Structure formats: C-alpha cells, structure tokens
Amino acid sequence: MNSVEIKSLTKSYGKFSVLKNINLEVAEGSIFGLIGPNGAGKTTLIKAMVGALKINSGQISVLGKNPLKNSWDLRRQVGYMPQSPSLYGDLSARQNISFFGKAQNISGLEKEVDKILEFTELTERGNDPVRNFSGGMQKRVSLACALIHSPKIIFLDEPTAAVDPHLKQRTWELFKKLSKQGITIFVSTHLMDEALLCDKITILRQGEVLAVDTPQNFLARGKTKIKYEKNGEAKELISGSDAFSLAIELKKLGLQSDISKIQIEQDNIENIILQITDKKQE
Amino acid sequence: MKHAFIIGARVIAQLKGDKRFLALSLIAPLIIIYLLKLLFDAIAPPPLPSIPGMMPLGLDLFSAAKFILPAAAFIVHFLSFVLCAILLVQERTRGTLDRMLISGFRKISIISGYTIGYFGLATLQALLVIAEANYLFDFNFPFKTICILFLVIWLLAIVSVMLGIFISTFARHEGHVFPFIPLIILPSVFLTGVIVDPEKLPRLANYLGYLFPLRYANNIIITLQKNNYGFNDLWPDFLILIVYAIALLLLAAGTMKEKE
Numbered sequence: 001m002n003s004v005e006i007k008s009l010t011k012s013y014g015k016f017s018v019l020k021n022i023n024l025e026v027a028e029g030s031i032f033g034l035i036g037p038n039g040a041g042k043t044t045l046i047k048a049m050v051g052a053l054k055i056n057s058g059q060i061s062v063l064g065k066n067p068l069k070n071s072w073d074l075r076r077q078v079g080y081m082p083q084s085p086s087l088y089g090d091l092s093a094r095q096n097i098s099f100f101g102k103a104q105n106i107s108g109l110e111k112e113v114d115k116i117l118e119f120t121e122l123t124e125r126g127n128d129p130v131r132n133f134s135g136g137m138q139k140r141v142s143l144a145c146a147l148i149h150s151p152k153i154i155f156l157d158e159p160t161a162a163v164d165p166h167l168k169q170r171t172w173e174l175f176k177k178l179s180k181q182g183i184t185i186f187v188s189t190h191l192m193d194e195a196l197l198c199d200k201i202t203i204l205r206q207g208e209v210l211a212v213d214t215p216q217n218f219l220a221r222g223k224t225k226i227k228y229e230k231n232g233e234a235k236e237l238i239s240g241s242d243a244f245s246l247a248i249e250l251k252k253l254g255l256q257s258d259i260s261k262i263q264i265e266q267d268n269i270e271n272i273i274l275q276i277t278d279k280k281q282e
Numbered sequence: 283m284k285h286a287f288i289i290g291a292r293v294i295a296q297l298k299g300d301k302r303f304l305a306l307s308l309i310a311p312l313i314i315i316y317l318l319k320l321l322f323d324a325i326a327p328p329p330l331p332s333i334p335g336m337m338p339l340g341l342d343l344f345s346a347a348k349f350i351l352p353a354a355a356f357i358v359h360f361l362s363f364v365l366c367a368i369l370l371v372q373e374r375t376r377g378t379l380d381r382m383l384i385s386g387f388r389k390i391s392i393i394s395g396y397t398i399g400y401f402g403l404a405t406l407q408a409l410l411v412i413a414e415a416n417y418l419f420d421f422n423f424p425f426k427t428i429c430i431l432f433l434v435i436w437l438l439a440i441v442s443v444m445l446g447i448f449i450s451t452f453a454r455h456e457g458h459v460f461p462f463i464p465l466i467i468l469p470s471v472f473l474t475g476v477i478v479d480p481e482k483l484p485r486l487a488n489y490l491g492y493l494f495p496l497r498y499a500n501n502i503i504i505t506l507q508k509n510n511y512g513f514n515d516l517w518p519d520f521l522i523l524i525v526y527a528i529a530l531l532l533l534a535a536g537t538m539k540e541k542e
Binding site for chain 2 (some may be wrong): 094104105129145
C-alpha cells in the first residue's frame with residue numbers, strides 16, 4: 001500500500017513553473033528520498049503534500065486523503081519538519097515540543113514529551129532554552145516536535161543540512177528506527193550520500209522528476225573503470241558497475257605476468273545522479 | 283478556544299523569557315513620560331504672585347493633563363502596535379507561523395492567542411503609565427476617573443495589538459512593518475488631539491482623524507478632564523473602540539493565509 005500518491009502535479013507562481021507534471025508513489029513504511037539541488041522544488045513539493053500549498057493541477061493523496069481538502073484530519077497523522085528549525089528560541093526544548101503537541105490534543109502529553117526527548121537524545125538539555133543549542137541540536141528538537149503526536153508519515157525537509165557528520169549519522173539511525181516502527185519517512189536532501197540510506201529515491205531538478213529507483217539500481221547504472229598497466233603501458237577498460245560485469249572484464253585480463261598493476265574506480269552515487277541530471281540538461 | 287489559550291500561554295512564556303523585550307515594553311513608556319515631565323517643567327510659565335480672590339494667570343492655559351494623558355495614550359498605542367507586529371512577523375520569518383498552521387492551530391486561534399498573550403502586557407502598560415503620570419503631574423483625579431482612564435488606555439492597547447496583528451499579515455519581514463509607522467501611527471499625533479484640538483484643524487484633516495483609534499481614546503480622555511462628565515458622554519467612543527478592535531480582528535483573520 002502507498003502512503004503517498006501524486007499524479008500530474010503542477011505548481012507555478014505566475015509564469016514560473018516550480019513543479020512540472022510530478023508523478024510519485026511512496027510505499028508505506030519506507031524511507032523515500034527526494035534528491036535535488038537547491039531550487040529544484042523540493043520544499044514546494046513537501047509543502048504541497050502537507051497541505052500548506054495550493055496546487056495548480058494534479059492530484060495528491062496522503063494516507064488516502066487529499067491534503068488540501070482534509071488538511072485538519074491529516075494533521076493528526078502527518079509530521080512535518082521544516083528546513084529551518086522553526087522553534088521558539090526563548091522557550092526550552094520541552095516547552096517547544098509540548099506547545100506543538102498541544103495542537104494535537106494528545107492525552108498524557110508530558111509523558112510523551114519525556115519519551116520523545118529520550119528518543120531524540122535530548123533529555124539532559126530538555127529544560128534549556130533552544131537559543132543556546134547548536135544548529136544540529138535545534139534540528140533534533142524540530143524533529144521531536146514533528147514526532148510528538150506519533151504520526152504515520154513524516155515529511156523531513158533537509159533534516160541534516162549543516163549538521164556535522166557524527167550527528168548526521170545519529171539522525172539517520174533515528175530515521176531507520178522510525179521506519180522499523182512502520183512510519184513512512186519522506187526526506188528531502190541535496191546531499192547525495194544520503195541517497196544510499198533510503199529505500200527508494202527520486203531525483204528532482206528544476207521542478208521535474210528525472211528518475212525514481214532504488215539506490216542499488218541507481219548504482220548499477222554507474223560504470224566501473226578498470227585501469228591497468230601492461231608491459232609498462234597504462235590502459236583502461238570500462239565495465240558495468242554490477243559484480244557480474246566486473247568479473248567478465250577481469251577474466252579478459254586474467255592474471256597475466258605482464259600486468260603489473262590493476263586499479264578499479266567505481267562511479268559513486270553522486271557521480272551517477274549528476275550524470276542523470278546533466279544528461280537531462282543537455 | 284482552547285488552542286487560543288495555549289497560544290496565549292506560549293506568548294506569555296515567550297515574553298517572560300525575553301527580558302529585553304519586556305523591559306522595552308514597560309520601561310520605555312515610563313522614560314518617555316518622565317522626559318515629558320522635564321519638558322513641561324522647562325516650558326511651563328513661571329508661577330505668578332497670587333492675588334487673593336483671583337485665579338493665577340497662565341495655569342489654565344497650560345494644563346499638563348491636556349497634553350500628557352493623550353501623549354501617554356499615544357506612547358502605549360505606538361509601542362503595542364510596533365512590538366506586536368514585529369513579534370508576529372518574526373513568527374513568519376522563523377517559520378513558526380507555518381509550523382503552527384501545519385501542526386493544527388487555526389489562524390483565528392493564533393490571532394486570539396496573541397491577543398490573550400498581550401492582555402497582561404497591555405494591562406501592565408496602562409497601569410504603569412497612569413500611575414507615573416498621576417504621580418509626576420499630581421493630577422488629583424477622583425478614583426472613578428482614574429479607573430476609566432485605565433480602561434481607555436488598556437482598550438487602546440488592545441486595539442493597537444489588533445492593528446499590529448492586521449498589519450503583520452502584509453509584512454514578509456520585520457522591515458516591512460516600519461513603512462506603516464509614518465502611514466498609520468504618526469498621523470494620529472497630529473490629527474487626533476495629542477497636540478491640537480482636532481476641531482480646530484481644517485475640515486478634511488478633522489475628518490481624517492476619525493480614521494484613527496487614538497481619536498476616540500483622546501475624546502474620552504478629554505471628556506474625563508471635565509468636572510461633570512457622565513456615562514452618556516463616554517460610551518459612544520468606548521463602543522467605537524470596541525468595534526474597531528473586533529473589526530481589526532476579523533480583518534486580520536481574513537488576510538492571514540493558511541495556505542500559500
């Protein structure tokens with residue numbers, strides 16, 4: 001079953017088209033990555049899915065409902081973490097989480113706040129004003145605010161932008177935990193390495209979906225360069241990225257005594273995605 | 283309504299957390315009134331030798347209450363408007379306004395919540411301003427007059443909060459609030475009786491003055507300085523101020539966008 005279904009979605013501001021004929025399906029309980037450079041339309045697409053944006057044409061269904069017409073029903077089941085932390089700096093982490101939790105009329109809210117503070121590893125700093133937090137910690141408070149009402153789907157707009165690698169890893173561990181609990185995670189990012197952590201990714205550029213696939217299938221689209229030296233002469237072979245293609249190419253070389261050096265260079269996900277976007281641009 | 287109180291409580295918690303903002307809101311009007319006291323002391327006519335059986339000349343010509351109380355009302359009006367508008371615009375620039383709406387707060391709850399949050403601040407502002415003006419200028423008003431004075435300045439502060447909320451819906455960032463000051467706030471100094479009696483102004487200027495809420499507050503303040511005022515002299519202006527507040531609340535609710 002799909003948590004999100006989008007058909008022929010378009011959105012424009014005047015003559016400027018921000019989203020062009022978007023079609024997407026997001027499976028329930030999966031981690032779905034929306035990859036694209038700044039200005040690709042990621043935030044606009046997320047805002048349309050959380051019911052904060054009027055669209056020009058097309059259909060959006062989130063948990064089987066139209067987010068524009070059923071926005072008040074959906075808000076109890078949908079979590080949203082905006083790109084900027086969007087918190088009250090003068091209030092503590094606990095007060096911020098509690099405030100956004102009250103919008104959902106949660107019973108036993110204080111216990112839920114305790115649980116979410118523990119889940120996001122913020123218990124020790126829970127009573128400190130958010131303005132004293134680092135950018136990464138503010139993002140975690142923001143995530144906690146989005147999770148306080150135990151949503152079925154959560155939309156995360158660049159949750160790890162400007163976060164240090166260590167904290168980024170821990171944040172992704174949290175996403176994996178949430179996914180295991182059956183929560184659908186829709187995450188936008190311009191960081192290509194995060195694509196590998198998703199179950200499925202879509203590449204968005206200038207408001208257009210360029211490709212949708214699993215990270216493994218994207219990697220298989222890449223090429224592997226086999227650089228070798230034969231009789232002192234540098235040579236190069238190009239193979240597919242999958243293990244079978246590589247074996248075929250290596251068999252051709254064998255382990256002949258005149259081959260003194262073999263070096264293998266595989267396309268990484270960033271190269272592959274950039275190749276896809278560049279190809280479309282041409 | 284429950285959501286409005288939740289937002290109101292959050293606004294109060296935020297105000298308590300922002301000591302500079304709180305100090306500015308409460309101490310700035312007091313400083314300005316004290317400066318006015320210094321100004322009035324400097325320009326007041328020297329005391330004339332009293333002649334038994336005659337009123338001292340010049341005293342009635344320079345009654346401080348005529349100027350100080352409208353000026354105090356204006357200060358409260360100005361600060362309440364600017365500070366509330368800026369705080370609400372900050373909600374937009376920080377992204378918390380969008381987040382509140384997406385989280386399930388409705389715009390009418392947000393506007394009402396802000397008004398509830400400012401009730402306390404407006405009450406404190408009005409109390410402090412009247413207490414200081416009464417102390418410095420020794421007005422010796424009867425208790426009933428002081429109570430009505432408090433009520434009118436408090437009501438004006440609430441109207442100013444509503445005006446701030448309404449104007450904030452047109453501003454994308456804090457800087458957008460400032461052009462509204464010469465457009466909406468400053469004309470009220472000249473057209474509503476803070477400096478001159480608006481009835482003495484050219485007809486058009488006099489009519490323009492009726493557009494500003496400060497005009498109605500000043501009408502009440504001027505009436506209160508007469509010895510024999512009655513309820514019938516006050517209620518029309520009080521009613522207009524209340525209608526003004528409700529109209530601004532509805533306008534703000536109409537102009538605030540829930541969806542882009």
